Amino acid sequence: MTKFLLAVHVLAAIITIGPVTVAASMFPAAARRVLAAPEDARSLAEVRTLHRICRIYAVIAVVVPVFGLATARSLQVLTSPWLLTSMALTAAAAAVLAGLVLPRQAAALAGLHGDPDARATSAVQRAAVQQAAVQRAVRQLAMYTGVFNLLWATVTVLMIVRPGSTTGA
Template structure:
């Protein structure tokens, strides 16, 4: 059962976290391109699509910690420092995504999609800059969790 849980955990991480990190990273430059070419509907469509990917996959990504905790329980490592650190970093990454990235993406999208003549280019540029930084933090958190999952410092599970 442990191998099954671990396989689902890893597949869920690859299938859900990967698209969010890529789409979130692509959003700021796509928003800037949409701002630079307001008459091109494909720019706004790209921004909408990237935001939708981030929203949908963020919800589906709940499977990652669920199966991760089930795997940790079956391996009897729930009290390990590396796992507790990973759990804290995962919660922090989820908070960055849910409380910072997604709302700012929605604000940028609303500004780009607003009524003609109400677009504030400086606001979109500011939001895109913030999103670039926040996405970098989000991706760094996930990279750290991935490294911890691979090297498991102090683990007694044989790795």
């Protein structure tokens, strides 16, 4: 049973977290392309698709820690420091994704769709405010996506190296 749980855990991580990591990393550059050429419907569709991938796979990725905990319980390593650290980093990565990456993607997408700031009075002012807001969201998004990716890379290394593990790896 342990091998089955571990296999599902690893496959779920690859199949769900991989696409989120890639799509989140591609989003800032795609959003910048839309800013550079607002009339390009294909680039806007790409940004929408990347955001949708991030949202959907983030929800599905809940399977990863569920099977990870089941595997850890089966291996009787729930109190191991490397696992506790991995769990904390996983929670941090989920918080970064849900609290920082996805909302900024949504904000950038809304701005790219032409959701102008009501405080600006002229069309030119609205366009400038909108572009500045999108550029700010994209800059922040690139940083937060990097943090998200770094957290997952650290979790992956911990899962492979497992300091103090008794499995001989």
